[in-house]
Amino acid sequence: MGLPWGHQELQGETVEDRYQLVRLIGSGGMGTVYEAEDLMLRRRVAVKLMHGSVSSDENTGERFLREAMAMARTSHPNVVALHDAGVFRHTSYLVMELLDGLDLGVLVNTQGALPPGVIRVVVESICSGLVAVHQTGVLHRDLKPHNVRVTAAGLVVLQDFGLARLVEASMITAAGSVLGTPQYLAPEVVRGERPTQRTDLYGVGVILYHMLTGRPPLERTDNLAGLFFRLVNQGVPPLADSRPDLPADLVALSDRLTALRAEDRPASAAEVLEHLTRPTDPDRMTLGTLVRISALKRPPDGRADPFDFPSRTAVVPRRSTSLSYSYARHPLAVRVPSSTSSTATLSPATRLRLASTADAPTRLREAVALAQRGDHSEAAYILDALTKVCTEASGPTDPTALAAQFWHAVCLSKLGAAPQALHLFAQVTDRTSEEGN
Structure with missing residues (x-):
């Protein structure tokens, strides 16, 4: 009904x-x-x-x-x-x-196993959110990739607290009923025990496993009896026994978080954060880039464009300057420029008058403001020039050059030039990976 x-x-x-x-x-x-x-x-x-x-x-x-x-x-x-x-x-x-972007499940299904640095960004963000949630006496109770949103700015947000309950409240689930997605349930929940913070951490472990391998540890099945028997008696198969090719620290964390016995898992999300290798700013930029690439790859399904509505304001990770920006929805009333590399024929001196390295951060903010107003053609022209000037001056991994290239790709995707945008997004991903190495 x-x-x-x-x-x-x-x-x-x-x-x-x-x-x-x-x-x-x-x-x-x-x-x-x-x-x-x-x-x-x-x-x-x-x-x-x-x-x-x-x-x-x-x-x-x-x-x-x-x-x-x-x-x-x-x-x-x-x-x-x-x-x-x-x-x-x-x-x-x-x-x-209203958040832009994609849920984590769609991202992994599109990209496959994610880079280690990107995985660390997601785990750090989820655990940071859980620290705040658990401090108020709340459990999520349904942590899985599809309940984690990732925006184009690389922000990771816990959502869909449809099964959350106050820790101090009484359990009201009817006898014999099961709340949650079966293959993501913690063993103690299947046994009918009261969930704890460690139950949410099991969900983090399942998400981590999914990101490391590109697939969930337990596949969806109609044989719930068999699934529950495996959950209660065997649990998630340890990655340390089968995937020596994966980063050892993340494998060890995944195995701890998905331990069969709750007492063998970390005691809190804060404990996980204490032992987690911190991600870098390029890792966060790469995550946002992967979201944009995945959105371009997704076949149309008749639903809303995940980037056609506003997102939270976020900060572009960079060493030399910072830029606050947010995605906004605007009708497309412009055409793709006849040449997306229209500044290529300009002399360096002419291009420097357009965007020198000294005023590059200011011009970048101006270009982003144009993009937010829907002036994607004009913004693309400036961003193309900014990318070239900053790359010539400081190299292809210059933070301002990367941010300009990223926004140039955003403008092109809005203008309907998906292949060109995808190419630029891929370049940003490659260069941020180079910067992090």
């Missing part, structure tokens, strides 16, 4: 006279998520509407309200922000920030 009205009827509907539903983003077991316009604050948000069959269940409704409480009690860059909650036409809803 679905919502009490059809998806098409919801287009243009306004929830509580404030949130105008724009388009469908996705749907899961607990609810359906729409992009919406907050008419009061004039901003784009995500509205999650519970399925009709869920809203009519008293216990599930109580769990939904606890979801809102759990999210509202946590404010952290790596945890999705909750703006509002309520009931609309007998259907519970949540209003959350």
Whole structure:
């Protein structure tokens, strides 16, 4: 049983006279998520509407309200922000920030096993978010790749606390029912034991395993009895026994986090962070680049473009200068320039007047502002020149050159020049990898 009205009827509907539903983003077991316009604050948000069959269940409704409480009690860059909650036409809803990018599951499915530095960025971000979540007495209870969002700026955000519950609250799951995705459940949950922080850390371990190998440790199956028997008695197969080719520190961490006995896992997310090798700024830039590349590779499915709505403001990692930017949605009213390398014929002196190394950070900010306003052709022209000038002056791994090249690729993708954009994204990825070596 679905919502009490059809998806098409919801287009243009306004929830509580404030949130105008724009388009469908996705749907899961607990609810359906729409992009919406907050008419009061004039901003784009995500509205999650519970399925009709869920809203009519008293216990599930109580769990939904606890979801809102759990999210509202946590404010952290790596945890999705909750703006509002309520009931609309007998259907519970949540209003959350709208994030660009892709979920981690899609990223791994597109890219395969991820680079070690990128993996460290994701693990560090997830554990940082969990530290904040656990400090408020909240457990996520459904950590898996598809509940982790990665934006084009390389920001990793925990989302979908649909199964989160307050630690001090009583368990209300009906006898015999199972909450969560079976192949990602911790062994103690299958045994019916009360989950703890170590249960969430098991989810981090499964995510880490997935990123290291490009596949989940336990595949989806209809034989739940067999899956649960394996979970309880054998657990996740240790990577140390089968993958000597993988980074030893990450393999050891994955095996600890997915240990069969909860007491053999780290005691807290903070403990994981203490022993985790810190990622570098190029690692974070590479993560964002991989997200952009994956979005270009994805076949059209009729759903919203994951980069057509605003993201949080983020900072481009760099040594010499910093640049705050955010993705914004703009109608395309421009054409691809006749030559995306239009500055190639200009003399170095002419190009230096356009963007010298001294004023490069300023011109970079100007170009990004143009891109945000939708002037992608003009921005691409400036960014192309910036890339050339900074590369000639300081080499291809110069931070400003890399940031300019990255944004040049963003503009080209918006202008419909996907092959050229993909080529530039790949160059940025290669050069950031060179810088990190």
